[in-house]
Amino acid sequence: MNHILILGGGKSSTFLIDYLADTCESKNRFLTLADLDAKAAAAKLQNRSNTAAVSLDIQDEPSRKKLISEADVVISMLPAFMHPIVARDCLELGKHFFSASYESDEMKSMKENIEQKGLFFLNECGLDPGIDHMSAMKVIHEAHDKGEKITSFKSFCGGLLSPQSESNPWKYKFTWNPRNVVLAGQGTSRYIEKGDLKFVPYHQLFKRLETVNFPGLGDFDGYPNRDSLSYRKVYGLQEIPTMLRGTLRRAGYCKAWNVFIQLGMTDDSFVMEMPENSTLRQLMNAFLPYHKTLSVEEKLAELIPELDFPTFEKIQWLGFFSDRKLPKTKGSPAQILQAILETDWALEPEDRDMIVMQHQFEIEGVSGKKQILSSLVCLGKDATHTAMAQTVGLPLAIAVDLFLDGKIKLTGLHVPVVREIYLPILSHLETLGIKFVEKEIINPARPSQ
Amino acid sequence: MNHILILGGGKSSTFLIDYLADTCESKNRFLTLADLDAKAAAAKLQNRSNTAAVSLDIQDEPSRKKLISEADVVISMLPAFMHPIVARDCLELGKHFFSASYESDEMKSMKENIEQKGLFFLNECGLDPGIDHMSAMKVIHEAHDKGEKITSFKSFCGGLLSPQSESNPWKYKFTWNPRNVVLAGQGTSRYIEKGDLKFVPYHQLFKRLETVNFPGLGDFDGYPNRDSLSYRKVYGLQEIPTMLRGTLRRAGYCKAWNVFIQLGMTDDSFVMEMPENSTLRQLMNAFLPYHKTLSVEEKLAELIPELDFPTFEKIQWLGFFSDRKLPKTKGSPAQILQAILETDWALEPEDRDMIVMQHQFEIEGVSGKKQILSSLVCLGKDATHTAMAQTVGLPLAIAVDLFLDGKIKLTGLHVPVVREIYLPILSHLETLGIKFVEKEIINPARPSQ
Numbered sequence: 001m002n003h004i005l006i007l008g009g010g011k012s013s014t015f016l017i018d019y020l021a022d023t024c025e026s027k028n029r030f031l032t033l034a035d036l037d038a039k040a041a042a043a044k045l046q047n048r049s050n051t052a053a054v055s056l057d058i059q060d061e062p063s064r065k066k067l068i069s070e071a072d073v074v075i076s077m078l079p080a081f082m083h084p085i086v087a088r089d090c091l092e093l094g095k096h097f098f099s100a101s102y103e104s105d106e107m108k109s110m111k112e113n114i115e116q117k118g119l120f121f122l123n124e125c126g127l128d129p130g131i132d133h134m135s136a137m138k139v140i141h142e143a144h145d146k147g148e149k150i151t152s153f154k155s156f157c158g159g160l161l162s163p164q165s166e167s168n169p170w171k172y173k174f175t176w177n178p179r180n181v182v183l184a185g186q187g188t189s190r191y192i193e194k195g196d197l198k199f200v201p202y203h204q205l206f207k208r209l210e211t212v213n214f215p216g217l218g219d220f221d222g223y224p225n226r227d228s229l230s231y232r233k234v235y236g237l238q239e240i241p242t243m244l245r246g247t248l249r250r251a252g253y254c255k256a257w258n259v260f261i262q263l264g265m266t267d268d269s270f271v272m273e274m275p276e277n278s279t280l281r282q283l284m285n286a287f288l289p290y291h292k293t294l295s296v297e298e299k300l301a302e303l304i305p306e307l308d309f310p311t312f313e314k315i316q317w318l319g320f321f322s323d324r325k326l327p328k329t330k331g332s333p334a335q336i337l338q339a340i341l342e343t344d345w346a347l348e349p350e351d352r353d354m355i356v357m358q359h360q361f362e363i364e365g366v367s368g369k370k371q372i373l374s375s376l377v378c379l380g381k382d383a384t385h386t387a388m389a390q391t392v393g394l395p396l397a398i399a400v401d402l403f404l405d406g407k408i409k410l411t412g413l414h415v416p417v418v419r420e421i422y423l424p425i426l427s428h429l430e431t432l433g434i435k436f437v438e439k440e441i442i443n444p445a446r447p448s449q
Numbered sequence: 450m451n452h453i454l455i456l457g458g459g460k461s462s463t464f465l466i467d468y469l470a471d472t473c474e475s476k477n478r479f480l481t482l483a484d485l486d487a488k489a490a491a492a493k494l495q496n497r498s499n500t501a502a503v504s505l506d507i508q509d510e511p512s513r514k515k516l517i518s519e520a521d522v523v524i525s526m527l528p529a530f531m532h533p534i535v536a537r538d539c540l541e542l543g544k545h546f547f548s549a550s551y552e553s554d555e556m557k558s559m560k561e562n563i564e565q566k567g568l569f570f571l572n573e574c575g576l577d578p579g580i581d582h583m584s585a586m587k588v589i590h591e592a593h594d595k596g597e598k599i600t601s602f603k604s605f606c607g608g609l610l611s612p613q614s615e616s617n618p619w620k621y622k623f624t625w626n627p628r629n630v631v632l633a634g635q636g637t638s639r640y641i642e643k644g645d646l647k648f649v650p651y652h653q654l655f656k657r658l659e660t661v662n663f664p665g666l667g668d669f670d671g672y673p674n675r676d677s678l679s680y681r682k683v684y685g686l687q688e689i690p691t692m693l694r695g696t697l698r699r700a701g702y703c704k705a706w707n708v709f710i711q712l713g714m715t716d717d718s719f720v721m722e723m724p725e726n727s728t729l730r731q732l733m734n735a736f737l738p739y740h741k742t743l744s745v746e747e748k749l750a751e752l753i754p755e756l757d758f759p760t761f762e763k764i765q766w767l768g769f770f771s772d773r774k775l776p777k778t779k780g781s782p783a784q785i786l787q788a789i790l791e792t793d794w795a796l797e798p799e800d801r802d803m804i805v806m807q808h809q810f811e812i813e814g815v816s817g818k819k820q821i822l823s824s825l826v827c828l829g830k831d832a833t834h835t836a837m838a839q840t841v842g843l844p845l846a847i848a849v850d851l852f853l854d855g856k857i858k859l860t861g862l863h864v865p866v867v868r869e870i871y872l873p874i875l876s877h878l879e880t881l882g883i884k885f886v887e888k889e890i891i892n893p894a895r896p897s898q
Contacts, residue, residue, distance in 0.1 A: 187719070198735060264650030267637055267648075270637050272648060
């Protein structure tokens with residue numbers, strides 16, 4: 001009997017747990033779900049046969065190691081910094097390891113030992129990273145098999161709201177970690193376009209937009225995301241002239257968010273302290289120059305010449321021109337802004353999230369040029385069964401299932417960019433409704449700029 | 450016989466050494482100058498009586514402590530991170546300590562011990578910090594003595610070029626550490642204006658300018674410098690509605706420098722690698738969006754709407770629109786930019802530097818409002834006898850001289866904001882030509898905004 005250990009039973013584990021727990025009896029497996037909160041974990045398992053919930057403080061090394069030693073495969077759904085610790089335990093105790101997080105340098109340093117011990121470690125097998133790799137590699141491998149040359153690859157992904165829940169001017173609410181949303185894009189983003197390296201500082205990032213359209217859903221803003229250059233190697237596209245990975249927001253969001261960036265209100269590098277009982281208006285004024293007669297609105301319009309009405313409306317809707325009290329007066333600007341948004345951008349119980357992903361390829365084939373647009377739209381079912389939980393958890397669950405069924409026979413350290421891993425996972429995801437729609441345009445009249 | 454030890458005989462020590470060495474014989478003192486390069490140190494001492502040059506690697510603790518143990522007062526002209534190490538030695542060995550650098554938290558942590566041992570530790574006794582404190586405190590104390598209220602204090606300082614050496618469109622060359630010039634202003638600057646706290650992110654800083662005029666020299670740009678708020682306490686002005694410390698550049702410099710900031714070319718947080726033989730034009734293009742037909746110049750004009758001809762000319766003069774090869778293709782953007790500027794902004798042997806400082810006070814007295822403008826202009830004599838070396842070294846030299854003459858009788862940890870320290874130093878500086886010119890405007894018609 002194979003023994004699966006899942007570490008962490010949070011929101012994004014819902015589908016992962018269900019998928020694996022449902023077949024424990026029929027496939028003669030046992031599933032242990034370990035979480036700080038054993039009661040919540042038990043609730044997720046719903047008394048299914050061959051499953052057990054246990055309480056675990058992940059920092060408690062003896063308990064952690066004992067649990068791992070009893071398992072065959074370990075799935076880490078913990079915060080990213082914990083993965084290397086769990087992976088090291090797995091390496092020591094000879095257990096296979098799965099995660100949906102980035103393959104860290106620390107993980108990479110274990111590569112040889114993993115191979116020597118004949119273990120299988122799979123990272124980046126969630127949504128982004130995960131489904132993005134798999135669906136892109138499918139197109140890339142197919143093109144290469146036909147002797148075609150990929151001249152441009154842009155890939156965009158966003159965790160957003162289902163259209164019926166876009167009930168504020170931002171068309172945005174927090175469907176995942178608010179802090180990550182407030183700090184999104186900090187640092188310098190890098191990509192390559194028509195052979196030219198491009199570097200975008202944070203304060204230019206939310207202006208460097210591409211419009212990305214999803215049929216039936218309309219337009220989204222895509223901005224370049226971190227280091228696209230490093231993916232050239234991952235995808236075997238070292239010589240590609242254009243490679244860009246981007247993040248999606250609803251059209252108009254980026255222009256308004258850029259106001260906060262321009263003012264310095266997303267800064268997380270220092271602690272400010274506003275007087276007690278300060279208002280949102282006063283907070284915004286602290287990031288505007290002093291003027292004898294001009295109002296906050298007028299100074300903002302002067303500082304941000306591109307401030308149009310839809311942008312103004314979004315800022316206004318949050319209360320920045322009103323006497324609404326700050327929920328927090330001391331903290332980094334980013335922390336104070338987050339506290340404000342956590343009220344305004346909170347998900348209502350009836351809200352549903354949405355995952356959108358689009359790959360845009362330009363390919364030179366034997367018979368001419370073509371574009372391939374490959375788009376995924378995944379809608380959440382409810383506040384628990386979110387699109388995020390589906391798209392993060394299911395690829396991982398399927399990978400574990402295939403591995404235990406002997407359908408993935410690899411050993412070593414992997415991300416899902418090889419056919420043996422991604423083909424069966426993508427095909428299972430399709431049966432669960434997570435399916436890319438491909439559109440091919442032969443000899444496009446107007447290639448993308 | 451009192452024994453003075455100077456650690457570090459670099460460029461900014463020239464006047465300090467001369468001032469103290471000249472009187473060693475008459476005042477029955479001995480001066481040791483310790484530097485990694487004992488020959489250069491000896492050359493600075495010019496065989497004056499009662500002086501000796503020694504070679505010292507400051508990291509060599511036994512040698513360092515031996516030298517310190519033989520001294521009565523120690524002057525640290527070392528890089529800032531070394532001051533606490535030397536100060537700790539002085540505390541241990543019971544020696545007085547002097548520096549021209551900021552009083553660090555580590556230094557503050559020694560406060561009680563310094564007092565207990567009856568020692569005198571003086572920091573921030575150079576130019577900025579140093580002369581700025583002293584000259585400001587003189588005005589502040591005088592106003593407070595008269596029962597006047599200071600409602601606004603803005604203070605600006607710049608290390609620039611003497612007008613006859615302003616021989617390029619930037620009117621700037623490196624008269625001190627090029628790296629500090631390239632990174633100047635990074636972080637978030639803070640000040641208070643008419644009672645409102647103001648926070649300025651780096652990418653807004655070089656737009657938040659005030660024009661500062663020096664009679665006979667013309668206009669300068671002043672931008673807010675780091676944390677002006679903390680100076681309210683230092684200067685005993687906790688309740689002041691307006692307090693701003695700024696850095697000066699020649700008028701027009703900031704607008705052009707801001708182009709580099711906006712593009713991300715002063716970023717020091719990541720390493721980029723341009724292809725071999727890349728040009729300055731290609732480097733600039735890497736920070737601009739791709740466009741099918743627009744040139745680098747056109748894209749720049751589109752990205753920076755306020756790009757006027759004087760700004761364009763400055764960028765062009767550096768070669769950013771030309772095929773000039775990059776002096777360095779790998780490094781942080783800031784490092785690459787610095788390498789370019791080090792050629793173009795190098796001081797010629799005949800170049801002279803200039804220090805400008807201006808305090809702007811608004812004061813409410815019994816008989817109405819007044820403004821006080823207190824301005825200092827100090828010109829360098831030649832490439833060795835720079836204005837920077839004069840204004841950094843002389844206050845420190847005078848402080849040590851006064852202390853050894855028994856004219857400063859304080860103990861404990863100090864910065865020169867008390868009369869007993871600043872009055873005699875300012876009066877000695879005047880005799881050496883370092884003199885503030887004060888202008889008082891009674892009932893100003895147009896108070897500053």
